[in-house]
Amino acid sequence: MKKFQVYGALMLLGASVMFTSCLKNEEDDIFDKSASERLEEAKAYYSDILTDKGGKWQMEYYANGDEHGYVYLMTFNKNGQVTISGENAYIGYADSRTHNGDPKYGTATSLWEVVTDNGPVLSFNSYNKYFHCFSSPYDIPPYGQNETDESGEGHMGDYEFDLMKYSNDTLYIEGKKREIKMIMTRVDPNVDDKVYMDYVTAMADSFFHPKVPRVFMNLPNGEKYVIEDGASQMPSMWKFHTDSVVTITYHNGIINHDGFALMDPFDADGYTVQRFKLQGDGSLVCVENPAITVDAGPLNYAILFDYEHIMQWNFNLNAFTGELGTLYNTMKSEVNKGTRRLNTINMYYADKKTYNGLVGGSSNEDYSHYVLVFNVIMRQGASINVILPVDPVLEGTNDFTMHIGEAKTTQGANLVNTIPALAQFIEALGSHKFHISAKNVLSPTVLNVAYAGDADSSMELVVK
Amino acid sequence: MKLSKFYIFASLLLAVAVLPLASCSDDKLGDTIFPEVTDELDPTAYTYNFDKWLVENYLKPYNVKFNYKLADIDANMNYNLIPADYNKAVDLALLTKYLWFDVYDKIAGDKLLKETSPRVLQLVGSSALNPSSGSETVGLAEGGVKVTLFNVNNLDVNNFQNVNDGALHTMHHEYTHILHQKKNYPTEFNRLSVGRYDASNWTSRGDDEGGVVNSLGFITKYASSEYREDFAETVACYITMTDAQWNRALELATRGWTSWTDAAGREGWYSFFYYSNNVANDSNKIYIPEVSIRYTANNEKFTGDYQRAVKPFTNDTTYNADGEMVVSQLDANGYRVDKADNRYVVDASNQHIPVKVYPVVDEDEVDGKEVILQKLNIARKWLMDDWGIDLDAIREEVQWRQRNYNMEELRQQIANMGN
Structure with missing residues (x-):
């Protein structure tokens, strides 16, 4: 009996070995390809994506966490070459150590490859002087007196990128060493690289x-x-x-x-x-x-009378229209007599020190911090500022009334008193409600200011 | 009965043993789970000709992978490195073959490099500047398997000196390491400069040219860092330095050197001095860089710190230490000397008062030239005895090739791959 138990146990063991030996087949059902095969497929998949539809991409490149990003345009060729175009200051430094720091366009061709590491990696693995300048250990722009004082850090930018995901003509990538996430977006292959990069630079200025x-x-x-x-x-x-x-x-x-x-x-x-x-x-x-x-926020209190008191405005002397234009032209013809010429009209916030400097002494009166200043040249080398305190009353986000006070200097007051058209023009500015608009609401550096309810009577203010 | 029971149980056991095999009989062990790896190159690739040339000239004959592309896993992740420029890499591959592999094949036979060359040559475009220490690595030999060459993007392939400084010297240096890692060189070498190595401060040792360390018995500053580097530097320098450079180093090795701070507060190392206005006392000692006493043949242009004080001589006329006009001449090294071979400069007083130039007395108690030559002899003998390498023949061949290579002709090898 004991013997049968032993043999029974042996048979059970043999049977279990039989089942164990078949486990591999079950794995094959789940993972029918090896890891390396799947990596090779991923490599081919991303290589095809990169070269597909003309192979042109915009990369938003960040070298490190301490500086802004740079746009590059990349055209991937199936033969393993990539043409990289950019327009930034470091391209200028790559060409000349004494570059002046302005954005400079540059394009250069080098090699690319999708390689496999832990996953598919886009590698720019031969030198491209306009791209690898961010990976170079050298100081760019030059820092210090000579090349022997290099720190070996440079911008510390990546030139190898883990390919994370592709969706809707967008590649999501991650710098391999710095782990900064970036994106690449497909671009029409027919665009001219320089035209494209010039546009990006113009965008940055606009x-x-x-x-x-x-x-x-x-x-x-x-x-x-x-x-x-x-x-x-x-x-x-x-x-x-x-x-x-x-x-x-x-x-x-x-x-x-x-x-x-x-x-x-x-x-x-x-x-x-x-x-x-x-x-x-x-x-x-x-x-x-x-x-x-x-x-930019409400044009009245965030821009024209900005709450931070930063912005100053010049009146465009050639852009008065409608009734306001008529009053301005009359005023101008009265002011511009003999050697006298209307030079500028400005409006800005004057703190007490500035204000005292304008009026020529110290003042303790309760005055408005905004001033409207007419500068009139009396003769060569001599001019008078007509300084008018402004007490703005704001309505909504785009309307205001200026409420202009008396001219603050004797010379200025005399000028207003002796030129009725000037007084009438100031009266019109001070008594009307105005409406502000701007063509560019993010950078309203030019304001259209018109009578509320009469858009034809307007003037143009330009940020100083 | 016992026997039949045994057979029954044995049969059962056999059945149990066979069953698992039978159940897996449709499994085939033949195919690898990894994809077939092929060495076939893509003929549409831009790099096809070069890749093919590398296969024919490095991979097949030597089993060497010439890695001209840079992946960060191929380099130290603590450094900020950039890849090599493709065209520079092509040129360097050609020169490495021509100035290193082909030379050893010719002199030492084609088996040597097949057996001893590194398995991987890795190119890197930039220097390896250590952000922590500020030091710079120009080459690395990792366990005799991989040699990494840095700063490839700054190579000027049309200037063999630049190629030597930037790459070939490093290759011969690292290859020497590989050889002595396989077979030790005589420990006698290590005893020649005991106590004079400085692993920490070798970069700032002495003058820029290396004369101070030459006089201590080292062929370069790096050689003075430790004995293994000393050995590799001695061999590499002997192979790649021109006769003029080698003899110059030996000449510098014979001099005495001293550190001195001039009136402007500049510290330097000097091997010559004169006495101001020829008044010989210690307070009048003015040390001068050698360049100040190296005159051009026609005396029209003088360079160096004393340029402002130097006026051209008329023809070959100058003055001796006693103020007497003498006829001078140039010695073999281009120094102006009188008939007694005394060298001259003009005093900083800007007057035509010649001063006699004295050499700094060599007080380091080392015959630098002799020590360098002893080290060279040890290396020469070891290379011949242990490896069958005739160092002088290698040097002669390298010297001829580096003087005479034609880059365009070498590049034609790559172009021909497309035919």
Whole structure:
């Protein structure tokens, strides 16, 4: 009996070995290809994507977390070559160590390959002087006196990218060493690289104007975020009406062919934002949530009479129209007599020190901080400023009335008193309600200011 | 009965053993789970001709992979490196073959490199600048398997000196490491400069040209870092340095050297001095760089720190230490000397008062030239005895080739691959 137990156990063991030996077949049913085969397929898959439809892509490239991104245009050829075009200051430095720092266009051809590592990797594995300048260990632009003081760090940019995902002509990639997530978007193969890059550079100059340093992101819940210094493509942001010292956040951005994007998504009061598309009126609309917009804010209190007291305005002396134009032309012809010439009309915020400097003494009166200044040249080398305090009353987001006070200097008052047309013009400015509009609501550096209800009577103010 | 029971049980056991085999009989072990790896090159690739040339000239004869593309896994991830320029890589591959592999094949037979060459040659476009220490690596030999060459993008292939400094010297250096890692060189070599190596501060040792370390018995500053580097540098320098460069190093090795700070606060290393206005006392000692006493043949152009003080001589006329006008001449090294072979400069007083130039007394107690030559002899003998390599023949062949190579002709090899 004991023997049978032993033999029974042996048979059971043999049977279990039989089943165990067949497990491989079951695995084959699930993974019918080896890991390396699947990697090779992924390599071919991404190589085909890159070269498909003409093979031209825009890459939004970030070298590191401390500087903004750079747009590159890349054309992938099936023969293993890639032509990379860009327009930035470092391309200038790649050509000359003494470059002046302006964006410079450059295009160069090198090699590319999708290689397999832990996954498919896009590798720019031969030198491209206009792309690898961000990966070079050398200081660009040169720092220090000579090449022996190199730190070996450079911009620390990646030239190999993990290929993460492809969707809707967009490749999601991640720098292999720095792990910065970037995207590549397919571009019409017929576009001219230089025309494209020139357009991107022009885009960078056309919005986020440095003279409009603060703009607003408007959220669907009615809240706003201040975006400061967008022109640097390294904006800081904080929730409007909060203590910016506490709530400010700093971001890397990039101005691309379509608008603006942040390197990393940002949670703005519960809304995730990253990419913004430029609109015809100059505003930006969030791609992730089109209800989120970016503009310069209310034109009356954020721009013309900006609450930060930063902006100054010049009146365009050749752009008065309608009734206002008639009054202006009359005033101008009365002022411009003999050697006397109307030179400029400006409006800006004057703090007490500036104001005292304007009126030529110290003043303790309760005056408006905004001033309207007519500069009249009396003769060569001598001019008079007619300084008029302005007490603006704002309505809504685009309307205002100036409420102009008496001229503050004796010379200025005398000039107003002796030229009735000047007094009438000032009276018209001070008594009418005006409506402001701007062609570009993100960079309203030129304002159209018209009588409320009479758009034909208008003037143009240009940021100084 | 016992026997029949045994047969029954044995049969059962056999059946149990056979069943699993039978159940898997449709499994075939023949196919690998990995995809077939083929060495076939893509004839439509831009790099096809070059890749084919690399296969024919490195992979097939030597089993060497010439890696001209850079993947970060091929390099130290702590460094910021960039790939080599393709055209530079092509030229360097041709020169490496012509100035290294072909030379050893010709002199030492084609088996040597098949057996001892590194398996991978990796090119890197930039220097390897260590962000932590600030040091620069020009080449790496990893376990005799892989040699990495840096700074390829700055090579000027039409200037053999540049190619030597940037690549070929490093290759011969690293290859020497590979050889001595396989067979030790005599320890006698290590004893020649005991106590004079400085692994920490070798980069800042002495003058820029290396005269100070030459006088201590090292062929280069890097050689003075440690004995294994000393050995590799001695061999590599002997092979790649021209006669003029080698003899210059030996001449510098015979000099005495001293560190001195001039009136402007500049510290330097000097091997010559004179006495201001020929008044011989220590406070009048002015040390001068050699360049200040190296005159051009026609005396029209003087360079160096004392340029402002130097006026051209008329013809070959100059003055001796006593102020007497003498006829000078140039010695074999281009120095202006009088008939007694004394070298001259003009004093900083900007007057035609010649001063006699004295050599700094060699007080380091090392016959630098002799030590370098002893090291060379040890290396020469070891290479011949242990490897059958005639170092002088290698040097002669390299010297001839680096003087006479034609880059366009070499490039034709790649172009011919397309035929």
